[in-house]
Amino acid sequence: MLGCISVFAGNEPQTKPTFSIVSLNVDGLPGRVAFLPVNTEGPMSIGSERISKYLADRDCDILCLQENFNYRWEIWSHLFAKYKHDEWSGGITFEDNEIDIAHLQNLKFKCDGLNMLCHNSVQSDRYERVPWQQNFGKFSHDFDDIITKGFRRHELTLSDGIKIVVYNMHMDASSERDEQKGNDGKDREARISQWKQLRDHIMERLDDRPVIIAGDMNSYYHRDDFKKEFIDAITATGRATVSDAWIEKCNNGVYPEMGSEPLACETLDKALYINPTDGNSLELVNLTIDRCNYLHNGQPLGDHYPLIATFRYISYDEQGATRIKQTAAYANGATPEAYDLQGRPVDATYKGVAVTEQGKFFNK
């Protein structure tokens, strides 16, 4: 069973609400940009529709997508009825950008490729998009720096009032070529810096809501010491505990050693969750890395497999009352945003934003 939120009925563990979340890199780079081959082996338009169908069939509550660039309509095509989504920040197209060929060094696409979809019943309370402070590789090393990679933080209220925080992200990659030649040091540096940035961002805003971190981290335990910089560092504060769903369910709770042999079953995509001390918490019910169904004619639909996690929510006190404490980071009230499938801000009244007939919006 994947997805579907259970109805909360008392304090019995089996009746506590559950919800599901999927993290998937949808491999949505265009086949070609102008005359340059970019992702000719990717799913492109038809494959992206198949991915959409796959996601619709899974019926998860929250979809954290990465690389949702040029085929967003195809990706959303089977999800319109049940889902709403956050901001789509653009594709990799030259038509929309004035390319200064003589100064390509200044080229930077504003998009991050991130996209979150959630069931219509889920309320987005606050949304924030943050670029990484450090990237590496603009015209090589997998071109991470040519787009505005980063993470998105969502404060969500699920249908039964459960409040959680979800981070969706895409970290820097290393190319196979550079890994083989031992030339990926700066890629690793960039990733570790991103883990630290993420850690600090989470800890500055941590309240009593549990936090899920899902995305394409491009990280393996044996090559990036994010256990030390992220998991252990947060745990050491005493304010929260961090768990990795894959470690818990697929690796017997054992973290691979830094520098150890790579494990074939470990993926670059991860789902971690943070339970604040003295706060509400999550319990991992199930984790699936779906290598069996994410196929078409025996071939994977994209270059990543979906990672699907189901969580059970456990409130801190018996009343189950949420005790959201406004954190310092939002003391001045950052503008929360959510978008419908046409890309318009939704729930405008709640957010203090109104939409005009022309589709332009203004602050109330």
Add this chain to the structure above:
Amino acid sequence: MKKTIFLLLWALVGLATMACAQEGTSGYQVFHETDTIWHFGYQGVNLYSRKMHRIDIAYPSSDKDGNPVTLSGYVCIPDEVYSGAMPCDGMLIYNHYTNLAPYEAPTRGFAVGIDFVMANPLKPNYIVVCSDFIGFGLTADHPQVYCFGDTNGQASIDCLLAARKLLDERGISQGKYLFNAGISAGGYDAIATQRVRDMKYKDEIRFDKTIVGCAPFDLETAYEVYIEGKDDASWDPTCMPMMLDQMNRNANLGFTYEQMFTEELFPHYEDWFLSGKYSMAELLDMTKGKKVSDFVRPEFLSKRSPEYKKIIAAIREYSLANDWIPDSTAHYYVMHLARDKVVPTASGRKFIEFLHDFDYDGKTCDGFTKSIVPERTRLQTNFLIPSEKHTLVGGIVCVLHLAATLTAYPVLYYDGELNTHYADLIEPATLMGIIKLLESKGYDVRGMVKKLSGEGEEGSTDFFGMLSSISQTLEKYGTSLEEVMLIASDSGVEISDILAVYQYLTADPDPAEAKTRRVASASDTLVAEPMMIDYYQQYLTNWLNEETKDK
């Protein structure tokens, strides 16, 4: 008289502007600042233009004897960078080429050459730093120092240091990259700038590349070539007198103009070369059709004469090669026309030989291996173009190459290392690498060579027969095998490489043998019999010598 009035006016303007100049906190002074426009075009036809903001500065430096002197120069910033509309990619020290007239001083707005670099459609976002050098601008009353020691190199370095302070004080970014470039006499000064940097400013300054075009690095070689061509009117007749005058004056050799120059020149020398009445272009027009021997006395054109020996001794004493331990991590692009008739090609070739053969603690520097392929070496060479036209072809090729380099660097080195895709692309860019690439794509290169050589057919030929045939064909195009071999060698393709390729392509195609001969990787090394290569190389050298002798 005209000159005196001009100098007086210039000095007054200088004094007036200095009085209200903005004084930098670190020894430089801004004495003039203006918006200007640089053009890319030819003979008044401007194809492209670019707004630049030029800040003229006075800065402390030293003369040829090491005495303090205040020189002038400019810091010229593209308008897009100055206004903050675009980021600055870096800085360029531009060493100007031979100038004669005061109005050809960079701070007088003369920007021919560098304007091509900055105003062409690539529009590199670099800040240009250019010294007037002694003898121009604020020191117009001094004689200029021309291709003598590294005086102008020191002037460029001092100008750069002053420019850095100015830009820091104004909060203008200097970008990531720093280049040093010059053409002709400016090329000599670019080498001198690199020399001064290597010897005195290694910790403060690092050039990403020094770009040298058609430069007379080795003046002794240049002198010898001028002597060989003394009766050939196709050689420029002005360089040799200027070189003699500079050596005589700066090394205090004590010759008079009358002693050095013929009656055709010495009565006019001061007027033509030193008065400032004529530009270099005008002087070249005035001396068209003249030979070196028309201007220089025979004593200075005979290698046995005491005069020649005295000049040569001075040239050697002030050679840039003296005491210079080149930084073996520096990067160079050295370009020269194969038949340059102003600055002898052999003189420029000496520079690449100097870098390549330099004894770095008992060994040569692997990085200074000649190659025409950029980024395969730290010594990129281009001696390919068989033209005589020093300015029109050599100058333009060099400035366009400079523009392309300035533009490409921020992309190729964006991540602080050579772009890995580009590095992979150029890895097989050797003769053998290209052949292997073609073979890996299914081309039967051996078959093509056999077809061309007519192997197996009546009248088929061997290696030397092929060379003869190629030589005859080349002659039709106005060149020779010898020249082509020299050009190839200057570009990093040696006879041994050609022989290795020949042997590879004509060897028995027996698969078992071929398997042992080929290397597994696409590297440029070939497992061939060294003895065989030596044998062919010896014969080929002898054969070339014979061919040359016949002519």
